Amino acid sequence: MTLPKIVSLEEWTAARKEFLTKEKEATRQRDVLNAERRELPMVEVTKRYELDGPDGTVTLLDLFEGRKQLIIYHFMFHPEWDEGCPSCTAGTSEVSPALLEHLRVRDTSYALVSRAPLEKLERWKAKQGWEIPWYSSGDTDFNYDFGVTIDERVAPPEYNYRSKAEHEARGTGYYFAGDGPSIEQPGSSYFLRVDDDVFHTYSLFGRGGETTGGSYYFLDNTALGRQEAWEEPKGRAVDPNEARPDFA
Helix, strand or coil, X not given: CCCCCCCCHHHHHHHHHHHHHHHHHHHHHHHHHHHHHHCCCCEECCCCCEEEXXXXXEEHHHHCCXXXXXXXXXXXXXXXXXXXXXXXXXXXXXXXXXXXXXXXXXXXXXXXXXXXXXXXXXXXXXXXXXXXXXXECCCCCHHHHCXXXXXXXXXXXXXXXXXXXXXHHHCCHHHHCCCCCEEECXXXXXXXXXXXXXXXXXXXXXXXXXXXXXXXXXXXXXXXXXXXXXXXXXXXXXXXXXXXXXXX
């Protein structure tokens, strides 16, 4: 095991200040990237998806729960599996009730969607002690349309906006490795509601999910952003919030 070099306080402070310059630049670049993400166009979701939930059949519009925005985490749970994906389980376990409440304060709902039958989802959810809304997309086109179930019988294989051949050329062909004809992959999709019309604004896959470690990072990926006065482009929030991370 290797450890950091031991230096004097003066040397450590000099190195830390030098690195701080790079951190500040990365923060500014992230702000620019987030603004550019909010400038991306959006596409209307016209297909009617019917998902299975604890209270019966619901549509994508229902998942908003009356809020303006919706984040869906595509939790990997193949219909034939008896347990959810371990990595998805670990990540979802970090989604606290407070984080969900902070998103809701900013008019954003959060839900899980998987292909496994609802009874399997409910059983896994109870075992983990989660309170997050979870829906089954079952035999619908939902997972295929949003790029998280790969099946050559349904569509040419693609993940994260690259074909199987492109991934193999880049050394990431492992995304298409699996025992059966259908392969589950993780991702998140972001939606905006305008009256009763639903628009798809953004999706991320693979390592992109690493950025979603807190409420602000979730909101950074939405069309409305953090809804704070300093953000660009202006006008996305009718009543902008102060730049306060307490979500009061």
